[in-house]
Amino acid sequence: MVADNGRPTSSLPSWAIEVQGLTKSFGHQLALTGTDLTVRPGEAIVIFGPNGAGKTTLIKVLATIMKPSAGSVKIDGLNLKDNAEEIRCRLGVVSHQTFLYSNLTAYENLEFYSRMYNVPTRTQRIREVVDMVGMISRLYDRVGTLSRGMQQRLSIARSLIHKPSIMLLDEPETGLDQQATAMLWEALKSEGKEKRTILLTTHNLERGLEVGERLLILAQGKITYDKPKQGLDLSELKEAYQHYTRVKA
């Protein structure tokens, strides 16, 4: 069922995401090397990192589509190993790929996903999320005929369809213009009273500093830098980024 009810409010887990010693290897290649990460419920964190630092791997592991090689992951206090399906109901994922079928219309895509997530009152909910991303006029167009930016907006609508409490965003701004980005950020951040937990990865430092409450750097498979936003300015962040992502000779 949808994530926002059925969760006992009295015993809210203290961490929305709790990662310990997470390692992911592909044969001999290590993508994540025993990293730790904790995110409070409602917190918006931004993870920076160069290409190949393990950002996408981290998101995929959290999204339960990749199995960790070692370490533990808890989402809302639930162990990822044993409660994958329960966890999936609480996660919304946006990536640079849209997960949309280009031969189906926007409506059909959303209908498909809402059925998969057991969304009640489907028709109404589909209109709601499409309205949030400003795509009502293109609801019955085939996804393949839409521009990249529009597809990305739909992808965001898709990720919100089941009212997830945690958003995992893997460079979601691909193909979006600035105005759309700002608008979509509002849609992602909260819905009604509930503030969502957000984990965003990007290599755009300015943008990350703007939206994140906590800023982290992932380099060579490990979180190496973790600072709250207060009192941090762009030049300081840039310096830290360069320091931590410099390839060790």
Place this chain on the structure above:
Amino acid sequence: MKRKVLLWLSLALMMASLYLVFIYVPTEKEMGIIQRIFYLMVPMGWLALLAFLIVFIGSILYLVKRTSKWDTLAYCSAEIGIVFTTLTLITGSIWAKPVWGVWWTWDEPRLTSTLILWFIYLAYLIVRSFAIEESRGAVFAAIVGIVGFVDLPIVALATTLWRGMHPGPLIFQGGLAPSMLLTLLVSISAFTSLYILLLIQRVSMKNDEMELSTLKRLSS
């Protein structure tokens, strides 16, 4: 040490079986001298099946435990298995030529099944090299190793039913003469011991290969 013992054991058994095959055992009445190839073909066929059973077990254990030693075991066993399947096919067709007058006969279900076996395990080796990442290649191969082995009895059943049962299990018709049985058993144990030796050797070679490539990566 273990390997040395196995080496000498295999050598002794091989020598013994050569003696038994070429000198000791009497020539079979109906088929003549060519029947002696049977003491090579049967053990090799048996060995191929044993090797693929090990692939099957190694594949299951790899999928469950995800430790690379099981994958290495399955892979090495598949290599040996395919070599011996090839040899079985070759000796089989050498036998077929004087007996049926052709190099290849579709009338012999065991020959047909062996050919299918060969294709399945060829696919096992190919699929690994086609995978984008090494670790996924191992998983894919394991799946072929499981599916392929489960398929074997059905292949055998279908090919047997296809050509009728006719020459029957011709080998054991009326039972083997004791001297023939002895020769066969010694030959089978010689090949089994050879298989174990080859497997140990190949696994340790593979481990060395992997260690080397790790070292290479670290140094570059």
Place this chain on the structure above:
Amino acid sequence: MNFWSKVLTIAWKDALSEIRTREIIFSVLVFTLLVIVIFNFAFSANQQMIELVAPGILWVTFAFAGVLSLNRSFIMEKEQACLDGLMMCPVSREVIYVGKMLASLLFMLVIEAIALPGFAFLFNLAVLSPQLIAITVSTTIGFVAVGTLFSALAVNTKAREMVLPILFFPITVPIIISAVQASKLALAGEPWTKLSPWLQIIGTFDIIFLAVSFLVFAFIIEE
């Protein structure tokens, strides 16, 4: 209950996409008819000869058609990483396998339902017997059971289209043999009892490979 409703949702999605594009059914159907016509040239259309080779032609054609259509099944899921989207849905991996398999089964049966009368017409044979329909349906189940598994495997390799036939044909040999032999008997007007050993092999294959594929599918799609 929930299992089957999700399975049907996935199959519905595939069917809808197919209705839009006719990518699989239409092109595979054209291919199937072409292969039948070409075989006809190869065996120079002598009626006696045709009766002898028809079952073989039929099943070689359907096996090729199966590989072609099954290849598409997961290529579609790889565009825009839709398979990742599916795997994030709160369903078990097995639901994805069964849903994809049912969709492929549907497509194959539609193709065969159109190709069989075409086959009967071109070769002057009475193929529309209940025996032949039973053989076709049961063999097709076997095809899609292993084909769906290997299709998911093949899209994750470098040589996508090449890998499926290399895996598919050796494994399906027993049911191809059985289908050819059973069809031969059915075309000769033999009763069910004569066909039953072959149908039993096909049935056993179907059950075993549905079970095995169901069990190992998760390992293929999870990294």
